[in-house]
Amino acid sequence: MALINEHFLKLPNNYLFSDIAKKVNSFKVTHPKEKVISLGIGDVTQPLPAAVREAMHKAVDDLGTKENFHGYGPEQGYSFLIETIIKNDYASRGISLEPSEVFISDGAKSDTGNIGDILCHDNSIGVTDPVYPVYIDSNAMCGRAGVLENGKWSNVVYIPCTAENNFIPELPSRRVDILYLCYPNNPTGTTLTKEELKKWVNYALANDVLIMYDAAYEAYIQDPDVPHSIYEIKGAKKVAIEFRSFSKTAGFTGVRCGYTVVPKELNAFTLEGQKVEINRLWNRRQCTKFNGTSYITQRGAEAVYSPKGKKQVKEIINYYMTNAKIMKEGLEGCGLTVYGGTNAPYLWIKTPHGLTSWKFFEKLLYEAHIVGTPGVGFGPSGEGYLRLTAFGDRENTLEAVARLKKWL
Numbered sequence: 411m412a413l414i415n416e417h418f419l420k421l422p423n424n425y426l427f428s429d430i431a432k433k434v435n436s437f438k439v440t441h442p443k444e445k446v447i448s449l450g451i452g453d454v455t456q457p458l459p460a461a462v463r464e465a466m467h468k469a470v471d472d473l474g475t476k477e478n479f480h481g482y483g484p485e486q487g488y489s490f491l492i493e494t495i496i497k498n499d500y501a502s503r504g505i506s507l508e509p510s511e512v513f514i515s516d517g518a519k520s521d522t523g524n525i526g527d528i529l530c531h532d533n534s535i536g537v538t539d540p541v542y543p544v545y546i547d548s549n550a551m552c553g554r555a556g557v558l559e560n561g562k563w564s565n566v567v568y569i570p571c572t573a574e575n576n577f578i579p580e581l582p583s584r585r586v587d588i589l590y591l592c593y594p595n596n597p598t599g600t601t602l603t604k605e606e607l608k609k610w611v612n613y614a615l616a617n618d619v620l621i622m623y624d625a626a627y628e629a630y631i632q633d634p635d636v637p638h639s640i641y642e643i644k645g646a647k648k649v650a651i652e653f654r655s656f657s658k659t660a661g662f663t664g665v666r667c668g669y670t671v672v673p674k675e676l677n678a679f680t681l682e683g684q685k686v687e688i689n690r691l692w693n694r695r696q697c698t699k700f701n702g703t704s705y706i707t708q709r710g711a712e713a714v715y716s717p718k719g720k721k722q723v724k725e726i727i728n729y730y731m732t733n734a735k736i737m738k739e740g741l742e743g744c745g746l747t748v749y750g751g752t753n754a755p756y757l758w759i760k761t762p763h764g765l766t767s768w769k770f771f772e773k774l775l776y777e778a779h780i781v782g783t784p785g786v787g788f789g790p791s792g793e794g795y796l797r798l799t800a801f802g803d804r805e806n807t808l809e810a811v812a813r814l815k816k817w818l
């Protein structure tokens with residue numbers, strides 16, 4: 411008799427986006443003539459940059475020749491991509507990394523979800539709240555999150571980030587072993603300054619906390635005081651793993667590529683207190699369970715850093731950030747309170763008149779035919795907020811803002 415991993419049974423049945431899809435579908439069935447604009451799910455809409463497409467076409471042709479054929483690749487990624495990443499994303503900011511500290515993957519969701527494989531189930535977890543749901547759910551799947559009681563997991567320390575504290579998390583009062591930080595933040599679109607991030611690195615150094623730093627939206631940062639990498643902070647290599655993604659940077663949500671930095675200086679401990687290099691464990695895990703990202707994809711990712719690629723990626727990011735500006739100004743003009751949207755493609759809206767997140771979601775859908783994401787779906791402190799994304803195309807963004815103005 412095969413026994414299941416019963417921790418899966420503790421997970422709530424409905425995933426946020428399938429709940430939303432059901433509600434949107436029932437609206438469409440009852441209102442077949444209305445055009446619904448989706449500013450809900452965080453997928454991109456602009457096509458892959460030409461430089462990336464050309465590199466991928468060429469890579470396909472490589473595979474058709476005997477000299478340039480590539481079979482199984484290194485699980486850690488090809489050195490042509492790793493070296494390009496180190497040079498452009500890190501050395502350019504004064505951060506030195508060895509090639510063996512960078513692991514190419516099929517995206518930040520897989521890596522942030524899988525990293526727990528190499529960590530003991532007894533660790534306590536800290537998350538800023540609200541946050542990208544994968545961190546908690548992946549911990550719940552192996553029992554590390556404890557049990558779900560009144561909407562909160564018993565072994566998770568929730569660190570509220572709301573308008574009341576200006577979305578700046580305070581150091582937790584309860585001990586955490588592993589801490590997830592996501593900046594620029596999904597869903598609030600807010601960021602931390604270098605000084606604020608330093609506070610967290612110092613806390614981790616003083617308390618042997620392992621930080622999982624998800625910088626999937628790093629490319630959207632506009633302010634010079636906002637760090638792009640946690641390794642810009644002194645000592646961070648001793649305490650942090652950093653996750654990056656090409657998904658939102660360069661339209662790779664369908665192509666699939668990201669990477670994770672696991673510095674050699676980073677250690678965790680056995681129960682007896684013996685130090686172990688996390689890099690060694692992650693390498694071992696990847697070599698056994700991960701097949702590597704395809705050669706074609708990695709050549710496409712490499713092209714993101716070519717002069718042409720950089721220019722095209724910048725244009726895409728400017729496009730989404732212009733959407734964000736249009737939305738922010740439009741919504742504020744309607745009297746709504748809006749956070750984020752200046753260093754991230756997300757706008758975090760305070761629901762008016764004390765409406766709950768779901769109530770505001772429904773009013774927006776039924777009265778303006780716009781789909782947002784209820785903030786409470788990202789954690790208890792998301793109640794009373796709604797997330798809109800700037801990933802729509804310009805026409806839809808303008809129409810959505812015009813509708814909102816009329817509606818409000």
Ligand code: PLP
Pocket residue numbers: 452516517518519520522542592596624626654655656657663667668
């Ligand atoms: N991390 C955050 C904070 C995200 O919002 C997302 C996607 O929405 C991901 C990671 C997933 O990125 P990827 O597409 O690289 O798996």
